Amino acid sequence: MKFIYIILASILFNVSVFGQNGFVIQGKAAKQFEGSKLYLDYQRDGYSFSDSTVIKQGKFTFKGEVDEPNYARMILDSQGLGKLRTQNTGDRLYFYIGNENYNFNITESLKKVAITKSPLHESFVQYINFIGGDFMDIIDQGNAAFSAVPEDAVDKNEQYAAIKQKFDEKFDKRNDQQLLFAKQNPNSIFAVDALTEVANKRGTKIIETIFLDLNKSLQNSSRGKELAARIYADKNIVIGSMAPNFAQPDQQGKMVQLSDFKGKFVLLDFWASWCSPCRAENPNLKKAYINFKPKGLEVFAISIDDNNGREAWLQAIKDDDLPWIHAADLKGWRNDAAVLYGVRGVPQNYLIDPTGKIVAINLKQENLHKVLAEYIK
Structure with missing residues (x-):
């Protein structure tokens, strides 16, 4: 139970990030990234926010504010290709952002950046390790495996099928771990995201009881309300029911x-x-x-x-x-x-x-x- 305790302690400590006025990301980057552009995407109050900066003298800074911690994306455009050409296949980092301080140190790539000073990020890394990896990282691994198959390979279709099966099994095991995590960590902000991902694959029926056992503040968070609405909709917004007004x-x-x-x-x-x-x-x-x-x-x-x-x-x-x-x-x-x-x-x-x-x-x-x-x- 030691691992579980560490997760909970980190998350409970992280409540204090809401007392800080916004987030600050202070970064350092290796010499080869001088002049490169960085993009940051995150959410606040249900709306998307984007920011950008340029690495100057090996340093960069982002400042902003979120209403609650959320999944963010940072993109490093080291070749000057622009955001549209790098946001899906370029050097990207997915992480949780909250109103706290972050120290970034980019040496080899943004994807392998060292992040310190953030209790929220430490908790996120522990959560990701527990469930078996970050969703987008696994997607990238799968795409790389598909791309590695030679176009002229005689057994190309068989290789594709084997790769698909491998990653389907990986995601299934990950869903099992997410269910376990949510059961064991009802106070964790990552529990809602874990159940949401399971619902995306297996439906809401399997996660409803676990969701109702989560801390009420989590159920009343933005993502918690979204998941509650999905559970309600799956049971009530069906053929023969009255369409809810909006x-x-x-x-x-x-x-x-x-x-x-x-x-x-x-x-x-x-x-x-x-x-x-x-x-x-x-x-x-x-x-x-x-x-x-x-x-x-x-x-x-x-x-x-x-x-x-x-x-x-x-x-x-x-x-x-x-x-x-x-x-x-x-x-x-x-x-x-x-x-x-x-x-x-x-x-x-x-x-x-x-x-x-x-x-x-x-x-x-x-x-x-x-x-x-x-x-x-």
Whole structure:
């Protein structure tokens, strides 16, 4: 039980980070990184924040504030390629950020940076070691393994299948450890993230009892409320249930409520400008809208773009020529409506009848037209 005690002690001590006014990251970097640009992405109050700085005389600094500790990403662009070209495959670091001080020392790479002075980071490392590795690190390992397979290999498909099986098993074992961690550490801020990842793979039923045993402050945190909403949605937002009402600002900032559509069939559609499957489905949705709009169909589209993606959202509406009503609170995956409905993937939609009852879920391609024809005469 010694390991468990260390985790708990670190987390309980870490409550003090909320008494500090913001975070400060003081960094040193080896000579070869002089002049390189660093990017930092994190969340505050449900919105995405991005910052950047340049390494000068072997030093760099970031300052900011978070409402609660959250998973952050730092990117080192040592080749001057820009953020877009380095954020997914370049030198990246994923870590937990809270309102405390951090000392970074970059020698070989950002991915191998030494971080000191942060009790939160120490606790995060212990958590990651306990469950079997960081999610994004494992994804990178899997992608590297796939890329290492020669394109002309005779047994290429067999190698791909073996790699997939290996990493599927790794993630399964990791989920088992996350469940164990949450059971043994009900006061840890990482317990909510552990259960969220398990729910992503295995559903919410398996984690509900463990979640309800967590410290109430964790259940009432932003991520705790999101997970509670998913548990509720999986049990209650189903075919035959009444669709929960909500309000979101449209493109001009005017609040639109789902209840505004009562008396009509409405397709509640969750999407995003960056979602390729969503964009690919838009022409089909537009065809259905044109055919059934005269018979009373409305489409209420909720984007899960974040505040950094507002222009991309508006441009996607214009480029795809989408004539229905659009809204977004620009909180990304923390969009209030998406959280309420337990949405964890897009595209996702709900067909709601004139009384406000959900009659169909996830209608796409030809099935969309077929089901609409059954209900809207």
